[in-house]
Amino acid sequence: MTRTPRWLLVVGLTAVLAVITAALCYELPKSSSFSTASPLNDLHSGHHGGLGEADGAVPDGVTVFDDSVPGVAKLDPGLLKALRQAATAAAHDKVTFYVNSGWRSAAYQNQLLREAIAKYGSEAEAERWVATAATSPHVSGDAVDLGRSDATAWLSGHSAEYGLCQIYRNEPWHYELRPEATVRGCPHMYADPTHDPRMQQ
Numbered sequence: 756m757t758r759t760p761r762w763l764l765v766v767g768l769t770a771v772l773a774v775i776t777a778a779l780c781y782e783l784p785k786s787s788s789f790s791t792a793s794p795l796n797d798l799h800s801g802h803h804g805g806l807g808e809a810d811g812a813v814p815d816g817v818t819v820f821d822d823s824v825p826g827v828a829k830l831d832p833g834l835l836k837a838l839r840q841a842a843t844a845a846a847h848d849k850v851t852f853y854v855n856s857g858w859r860s861a862a863y864q865n866q867l868l869r870e871a872i873a874k875y876g877s878e879a880e881a882e883r884w885v886a887t888a889a890t891s892p893h894v895s896g897d898a899v900d901l902g903r904s905d906a907t908a909w910l911s912g913h914s915a916e917y918g919l920c921q922i923y924r925n926e927p928w929h930y931e932l933r934p935e936a937t938v939r940g941c942p943h944m945y946a947d948p949t950h951d952p953r954m955q956q
């Protein structure tokens with residue numbers, strides 16, 4: 756019989772208390788192609804602590820055109836417009852933009868955080884995939900996680916034309932609106948969210 760080390764319990768409890776009220780950017784890739792990129796891959800299915808679509812959970816098969824899903828409808832209008840323009844162009848190449856996650860309520864993010872800490876065993880590791888309340892671009896509706904792999908592959912070559920940019924190198928599915936990208940191209944990517952100055956608050 757194995758026992759959980761006492762230090763691990765202390766670390767875990769400290770992490771939970773430190774961020775219990777935080778809302779987070781938390782990636783939920785549904786594409787199986789990302790199963791090795793994110794150990795959180797299995798968290799997308801089902802409801803989280805009773806929280807559902809009204810809090811930002813996105814069912815399978817939802818696209819950027821599905822206004823009936825709050826996780827899509829509550830995205831920033833400028834981001835949504837750019838996504839739909841890009842998706843319309845991508846459709847000509849038989850590529851569909853699926854939304855794995857978009858806008859999220861703070862309650863939903865907090866639930867996801869609790870699951871993340873439990874899964875990673877440390878706040879430090881979870882922070883590579885997570886942002887805090889004040890900074891989470893998903894809570895403000897300014898970020899979207901897209902699938903499937905053909906969509907992210909299409910975007911990697913075309914997104915700047917629509918003002919859409921990948922922000923983190925470790926999250927090829929996470930896109931935000933950067934209008935200046937249509938002229939200048941996308942800004943340099945951060946290795947992961949811990950390198951993003953917006954997350955240092």
Ligand SMILES: [Zn+2]
Pocket residue numbers: 780781782893898899900928929930
């Ligand atoms: Zn994201």
